[in-house]
Amino acid sequence: MASPLEQFQIKPLVPLEVAGYDVSFTNAALFMTLALVATWAFMFFGMRKAELVPGRWQSAVESVHEFVVGMVDENIGPKGRAYVPFIFSLFIFVLIANLIGLLPYAFTVTSHIAVTFAFAALVFLICLVIGVAKHGFHFLSLFLPPGTPWYLWWIIIPIELISFLSRPITLSVRLFANMTAGHILLKVFAGFIISLGLAGGLLPLIGVLPMAMNVALYALELLVAVVQAYVFALLTCVYLNDSVNLSH
Amino acid sequence: MPQFEVANALPQIVWLALIFAILYLTLSYGALPKVDKMATKRAQVIGDDLAHAESAKAQAEATSAAYEASLAEARNAAVKVTVEAKASTSRDTAERLKGVDADIDARVAEAAARIEAARAQALANLDAVAADATADIVERLTGRRPTPGEAGAAIAAAQA
Secondary structure, X not given: OOOOOHHHOOOEEEOOEEOOEEOOEEHHHHHHHHHHHHHHHHHHHHHOOOOOOOOHHHHHHHHHHHHHHHHHHHHOOHXXXXXXXXXXXXXXXXXXXXXXXXXXXXXXXXXXXXXXXXXXXHHHHHHHHHHHHHHHHHHHHHHOOOOOOHHHHHHHHHHHHHHHHOHHHHHHHHHHHHHHHHHHHHHHHHHHHHHHHHXXXXXHHHOHHHHHHHHHHHHHHHHHHHHHHHHHHHHHXXXXXXXXXXXX | OHHHOXXXXXXXXXXXXXXXXXXXXXXXXXXXXXXXXXXXXXXXXXXXXXXXXXXXXXXXXXXXXXXXXXXXXXXXXHHHHHHHHHHHHHHHHHHHHXXXXXXXXXXXXHHHHHHHXXXXXXXXXXXXXXXXXXXXXXXXXXXXXXOHHHHHHHHHHHHO
């Protein structure tokens, strides 16, 4: 029986090398492309004939857009409107990658720390650049919340600094760990079903139990797929808010 | 775990950067402005419709108020006309009554004057008749007829 980790294997489909570096088109890249195409299809069919009174598909697209706009408005405020396309892209890409990953035989793009860390690092860098561009040297006040008594500075500043620097790590590990753990669990219970089914006697009957477990887990994983995409986008908003508004 | 194999990182990151860049650019310059435009247009249409409804309502209210006002005005005018008519009628009646009264008074006075004149005349004639009758009586008794002056003087003396 295959290991539960086999599903995370990266397999080069089109070997490619640029300047001595391996940049093969792998199964991961294939599923990223699928997520891109699925997003395009969703957006294209939704807005193909945009009407004042939207149809079902257009409503779906507009609901997602409204959801993201609401999240940005709530967390960043009116200055955040410029970042809606970025948050939207991030949210829909992570969401669709998570959901595609739940299809049988599919590869889950977001179950690799390289991908999630790349996203988190991008968010971190964008926050840093925007913060410095908007507030300059004053951006450092992020590490010293207003109203902090002077005798606590020596401990508050390192805490704030560490929490700021750990953002890309927590952001990436949260998504990666959730997806990886969920998919391993699904695979492990699926393995039980196969093992029990192949065993003799009455054991195949007991196989119903991991089967039921897997159905429940699958529902849970659907929830996790959506919630993690939401959390990723939400935290990006929260971090961007610090850079844009420098509230503390 | 394949996730922790360093060799796997680069090809993923390169393709992710490429694909996410394409996704971001196509969404932010292609699809999302369309969605935004639609949402703005919808909000505008709804806002316009609401404004129209609001103005129509205000207009209806103004029309109703104008109607009420004109109704009240008409009622006031009617009351005024009625009052005026009543007043003018009573004034007319009073005037005519006064005229008729004066007429009647004048005629009464005239008649009284006439009666007085007739009485005075009758009284005057009565003296003459009395004198005449006295002269006749005296002539029958004495055979001599007194002059009218004597008879008149005698009557005046008897009357005194």
